[in-house]
Amino acid sequence: MFIKDYISKDFPCFSLTDSIESARSTLEDFGYTHIFIKKSHHFYGAIAKDFLDEQEGTLKDLEHQIERFAILEDHNIMDSIRLFYTFNANVIPVINKNEKYVGYIGYEDIFQVLSRYPLFSESGAILTIETPVRKYSMTEIANIIESNNSKFYGGFISFMSDEAIQVTIKISNENLASIDSTFDRYDYRIVEKYYSDEKSDLFKDRFGFFQKFIEI
Incomplete structure (x- = not known):
């Protein structure tokens, strides 16, 4: 039940120089609650979908809305449950010990794992x-x-x-x-x-x- 066994890698981590429009479009495609941000090649945080609506410019303009949450890839999936609830999220970023973004785990992944028990x-x-x-x-x-x-x-x-x-x-x-x-x-x-x-x-x-x- 380690996080690393359930990581998906198809959801990008954006840079602050990326446009808000591109981030919003990606969220619409995936149906997730947050986008993820990296800075200087390290994971920086997440921005909720609500802050992207009807906005223009770059993600740098929304830097003050960044929330710092993520889970380490060597943690247990049970450790992710509080993050889903606390940040009202359906997706959690996964990082390694060097704080590099390695992928994500979704609400559905947790549900499917637990429902087998x-x-x-x-x-x-x-x-x-x-x-x-x-x-x-x-x-x-x-x-x-x-x-x-x-x-x-x-x-x-x-x-x-x-x-x-x-x-x-x-x-x-x-x-x-x-x-x-x-x-x-x-x-x-x-x-x-x-x-x-x-x-x-x-x-x-x-x-x-x-x-x-x-x-x-």
Whole structure:
């Protein structure tokens, strides 16, 4: 799951001397949210599409709108998720350790990689449970599920405060009533639950989980 295994190289990195019109035309062709800028052969930053609309001149005129974000090619693809969310981007520039632009990774690339994992691909039940911070234990949560002869596909912290933690989990559909009762007995509060074993709901499950990853 290293970034370098998913890099695409067909999206150019512009120079400040390039025209705004050429950059805007390229964005229209690709459908991305940002263009990338290099300066003195090193990656310099990105400019959002909104700043290119109805503008003329060169990209130098928009230098004050440059945002500095990129990901190193030897990082894990999970490291890119916060960048997509923080910069409201559907494309992230990839650089090497010398800060040279080597390509990009798109939102779709991440979605396709994650959707192959059981957390997203398996049909099952989605639960969000809440517990006091002092009691939080992912090991205990997994044990509760597996002790009721259900499969634990994975989970993540979807909310955290000084007092409480909410954990969203994906499990198989076996013995759901028993799992609910066991969580209640161990003082876990079920905040949300979605039970379905229909194959037609798989895409909905995947997209919902991916959105939650983006938001944290």
